[in-house]
Amino acid sequence: MIRIRGLQKSFGTLPVLRGVDLDIADGEVVALIGRSGCGKTTLLRCINFLEEYDGGEIRLDGEPLWYRAAADGRRHRVSEAEARRMRQTMGIVFQQYNLFPHMTALENVVLGPRFSQRVPAAEADALGRRLLTRVGLEAKISAYPAQLSGGQQQRVAIARALAMRPKILLFDEITSALDPELVGEVEDVIRALLSDRIMMVLVTHALGFAREIAHRIAYLSEGSIVELGTPAEILERPKDPTLKEFLRRMR
Amino acid sequence: MPPGSFGLLVQGAAVSLALAAAAIAGGTLFAIALTPLAFSRFAVVRALYGLYVYVVRGTPLLVLALLVFYALPALDLRTGPYIAGTLVLVLYVGALFAEVFRGGVLSIPRPQWESARSLGLPPLAKFRKVIAPLVTRYTLPPYVNVCVMTVKASSVLSIISVWELTLAAREIIERTLAVFTILGVAAALYFVMCFGVDRIGRWLERRLMLRGFVGERA
Numbered sequence: 001m002i003r004i005r006g007l008q009k010s011f012g013t014l015p016v017l018r019g020v021d022l023d024i025a026d027g028e029v030v031a032l033i034g035r036s037g038c039g040k041t042t043l044l045r046c047i048n049f050l051e052e053y054d055g056g057e058i059r060l061d062g063e064p065l066w067y068r069a070a071a072d073g074r075r076h077r078v079s080e081a082e083a084r085r086m087r088q089t090m091g092i093v094f095q096q097y098n099l100f101p102h103m104t105a106l107e108n109v110v111l112g113p114r115f116s117q118r119v120p121a122a123e124a125d126a127l128g129r130r131l132l133t134r135v136g137l138e139a140k141i142s143a144y145p146a147q148l149s150g151g152q153q154q155r156v157a158i159a160r161a162l163a164m165r166p167k168i169l170l171f172d173e174i175t176s177a178l179d180p181e182l183v184g185e186v187e188d189v190i191r192a193l194l195s196d197r198i199m200m201v202l203v204t205h206a207l208g209f210a211r212e213i214a215h216r217i218a219y220l221s222e223g224s225i226v227e228l229g230t231p232a233e234i235l236e237r238p239k240d241p242t243l244k245e246f247l248r249r250m251r
Numbered sequence: 252m253p254p255g256s257f258g259l260l261v262q263g264a265a266v267s268l269a270l271a272a273a274a275i276a277g278g279t280l281f282a283i284a285l286t287p288l289a290f291s292r293f294a295v296v297r298a299l300y301g302l303y304v305y306v307v308r309g310t311p312l313l314v315l316a317l318l319v320f321y322a323l324p325a326l327d328l329r330t331g332p333y334i335a336g337t338l339v340l341v342l343y344v345g346a347l348f349a350e351v352f353r354g355g356v357l358s359i360p361r362p363q364w365e366s367a368r369s370l371g372l373p374p375l376a377k378f379r380k381v382i383a384p385l386v387t388r389y390t391l392p393p394y395v396n397v398c399v400m401t402v403k404a405s406s407v408l409s410i411i412s413v414w415e416l417t418l419a420a421r422e423i424i425e426r427t428l429a430v431f432t433i434l435g436v437a438a439a440l441y442f443v444m445c446f447g448v449d450r451i452g453r454w455l456e457r458r459l460m461l462r463g464f465v466g467e468r469a
Binding site: 050103160 | 363365368369
């Protein structure tokens with residue numbers, strides 16, 4: 001499980017996270033919603049340490065991630081090698097897919113296992129093929145990203161994240177850049193992953209999809225989680241006035 | 252055209268091409284070692300990189316050639332003009348290549364760095380599998396540009412008595428006084444060599460772009 005306590009972060013003098021607490025249980029799917037600029041993407045990126053944070057802590061299965069308290073009481077970043085090891089427990093999928101353009105779909109997927117986890121080539125290859133088949137792209141194994149549609153690229157990106165056998169998957173608005181008719185194929189892949197019971201955190205504007213797959217939804221405003229609850233509680237019986245306003249605008 | 256002079260010029264051109272090839276190979280390796288310094292965590296290292304590039308770029312190649320040619324014996328290194336000449340070119344184009352590569356590294360989009368980081372790739376794998384292939388594709392045109400320039404820059408080495416195309420031409424001219432014929436042929440030979448380098452570059456570009464960069468510009 002993930003346990004986040006008092007997470008704080010500023011960009012210069014602008015606070016973007018003001019003490020966020022969040023627990024994610026094993027197998028749980030949590031959606032982060034809120035206006036743009038509310039800190040939801042930053043929170044997601046902090047979990048994976050793509051952003052450094054100024055205070056608070058993140059624990060995965062009890063182990064504190066990214067920072068260690070030193071003898072002098074100040075906190076220090078973990079070494080690069082340790083950070084790499086920690087990152088291997090997570091997979092992240094980005095809004096813009098971010099596949100490596102010079103690699104085929106299969107090469108993209110096996111890169112992490114091969115070189116970060118030192119899985120033997122044949123085994124990594126088999127894993128890559130299995131995962132690409134799972135996201136419905138067995139016919140596109142040798143295609144380069146430029147030869148794939150947005151939806152297909154995003155499915156490769158999901159397979160790439162899964163290839164690390166992560167404990168937690170982080171999704172950053174993964175359908176926002178897609179043409180509407182391609183959203184469904186990516187959402188189908190996520191639905192199919194639910195049976196794996198991997199922890200998932202998804203930043204999303206697709207409230208319908210969040211309601212369908214998330215166990216809980218966290219509504220962020222001005223760098224804090226203002227309301228946290230089941231989809232029904234958040235979307236049908238919101239208490240916070242800014243959340244009510246947000247939901248009204250989203251309809 | 253004075254008898255026998257064309258053969259001499261072609262021999263000279265072969266030496267020029269060999270010098271350029273050695274300089275391009277050596278300069279590329281040198282630049283691969285230099286470029287990471289430009290991105291060092293330590294300001295001193297970055298400053299050293301900048302200093303080297305500024306000094307080499309800010310010195311005429313002719314002056315640099317004379318400097319190295321006279322400096323090596325002063326350092327008790329008896330090397331002769333060919334080694335000294337090759338070294339000059341390597342030092343010179345190494346700085347230019349390093350800047351080309353630095354530009355390539357800077358043009359890797361941030362999301363690509365983040366993908367590599369999120370996969371937890373160790374530094375060497377990150378370099379081999381992500382940085383180097385992307386930089387190669389981004390920098391091929393300016394890289395070939397420097398290669399073409401290197402072929403022509405090798406003519407400067409005639410000043411330190413490296414016998415290559417320009418020195419060969421000057422020797423023939425002194426004997427025969429056929430100034431325009433010989434210089435014309437020499438110029439034509441330089442053109443052919445540069446054209447050849449450029450063609451190789453285009454060919455590489457097409458090959459690499461086909462592998463995954465189709466439609467990248469869209």
